[in-house]
Amino acid sequence: MLDPRASIINERLRPVRRIVAVSSGKGGVGKSLVASTLALLLARRSFSVGLFDLDFTSPSTHLILGVDRVQPVEDRGLVPAFVHGLKYMSIVAYSGDRALPLRGADFSNALIELFAVTRWDATDFLVLDMPPGISDAVLDMLRLVERAEFLIVTTSSLLAFETVRKLAELLRGLNVPVLGILENMKMREDDSIKRKVKAIGLPYLGGVPFDPMVEEAIGRVDALLETAFARSLNDVLSRLNLC
Amino acid sequence: MVGNFKMHEWALAEAVLAAASQVVEREGLKVVREVRIRVGELQQVELELFEFALSQLKTDIFKDAKFVVETQRARLKCRVCGYEWVFRKNELDRDSAEAVHFVPEALHAYIKCPKCGSPDFEVVEGRGVWLESIIGVK
Numbered sequence: 001m002l003d004p005r006a007s008i009i010n011e012r013l014r015p016v017r018r019i020v021a022v023s024s025g026k027g028g029v030g031k032s033l034v035a036s037t038l039a040l041l042l043a044r045r046s047f048s049v050g051l052f053d054l055d056f057t058s059p060s061t062h063l064i065l066g067v068d069r070v071q072p073v074e075d076r077g078l079v080p081a082f083v084h085g086l087k088y089m090s091i092v093a094y095s096g097d098r099a100l101p102l103r104g105a106d107f108s109n110a111l112i113e114l115f116a117v118t119r120w121d122a123t124d125f126l127v128l129d130m131p132p133g134i135s136d137a138v139l140d141m142l143r144l145v146e147r148a149e150f151l152i153v154t155t156s157s158l159l160a161f162e163t164v165r166k167l168a169e170l171l172r173g174l175n176v177p178v179l180g181i182l183e184n185m186k187m188r189e190d191d192s193i194k195r196k197v198k199a200i201g202l203p204y205l206g207g208v209p210f211d212p213m214v215e216e217a218i219g220r221v222d223a224l225l226e227t228a229f230a231r232s233l234n235d236v237l238s239r240l241n242l243c
Numbered sequence: 244m245v246g247n248f249k250m251h252e253w254a255l256a257e258a259v260l261a262a263a264s265q266v267v268e269r270e271g272l273k274v275v276r277e278v279r280i281r282v283g284e285l286q287q288v289e290l291e292l293f294e295f296a297l298s299q300l301k302t303d304i305f306k307d308a309k310f311v312v313e314t315q316r317a318r319l320k321c322r323v324c325g326y327e328w329v330f331r332k333n334e335l336d337r338d339s340a341e342a343v344h345f346v347p348e349a350l351h352a353y354i355k356c357p358k359c360g361s362p363d364f365e366v367v368e369g370r371g372v373w374l375e376s377i378i379g380v381k
Binding site for chain 2: 003005006007008056077093095098101103107113116117
């Protein structure tokens with residue numbers, strides 16, 4: 001017996017120009033905020049942008065965007081909802097605000113299902129908010145989704161960086177493109193993470209200062225884009241030369 | 244409802260035909276006589292819509308092929324206490340059933356083991372759509 005879904009995934013993603021997987025080795029580094037804000041900033045630059053929350057067991061992008069159970073439209077599959085200028089997909093549309101405990105195989109099945117039936121159509125950037133770590137989501141992405149480029153988020157903590165280093169090592173060993181490593185929630189001027197990133201031969205995308213105003217802006221996209229965090233990320237985006 | 248293209252079944256049929264085409268190419272089949280598909284009850288695929296989508300989407304190589312679609316009951320097993328049970332559609336209200344139709348794993352948000360109450364169960368069989376076999380001539 002053959003699971004037919006994997007056969008269609010890259011066909012579904014063909015109209016997408018670039019796929020950016022925002023990843024981290026550990027949780028709590030601000031990855032979902034980076035992914036959501038990056039997607040919003042790209043959309044503000046008049047690109048067609050998708051945001052897909054792959055953190056199925058702990059989704060949070062809907063809270064960041066301030067959307068409440070937006071439903072994809074059923075049209076020969078699923079067409080993502082359109083919110084704040086983004087094509088938006090989250091499993092919250094199906095699990096609501098309930099806990100969704102998933103083991104690895106179930107996680108993979110949900111990921112394959114949604115990639116197989118979602119129609120992103122012509123899209124410049126599809127930003128993926130990946131769950132932390134190097135388990136099922138990353139392995140499934142590597143197995144099933146061609147052309148994904150990883151943007152890795154760390155904090156200034158050596159604990160976070162050590163897990164990021166392993167993620168980067170895994171990706172480089174498999175010749176998967178890594179756009180670089182972003183240092184988020186930077187508390188003070190210090191270039192130790194920058195030096196460590198350079199030592200492993202990856203681009204250091206910059207340091208985004210810790211901004212206490214971000215918490216106040218959660219759920220309010222316009223306020224979020226006015227924060228120092230978003231402005232700093234916008235500078236990173238300009239340097240990234242993604243566009 | 245047939246003829247209404249606003250359907251998830253369309254995407255599933257596309258996936259089946261894409262996979263079947265890959266098998267046909269890999270095996271070097273010149274004629275396809277039968278494509279056998281298994282559909283798990285958990286996802287509550289509308290068979291009429293699914294078969295209609297197959298008939299509309301099939302390429303020339305499948306034009307004389309018979310598409311046989313079989314359904315399979317969804318059997319669940321608790322990973323905590325080992326209890327096994329058969330999924331019944333009426334365990335879910337309309338919204339939950341629709342969520343499970345699109346993403347069967349959403350079931351873990353809506354039902355628990357009827358014996359011990361754990362949400363940690365596995366779908367032993369009857370989850371989604373499977374390409375079971377293709378009969379053809381090389």
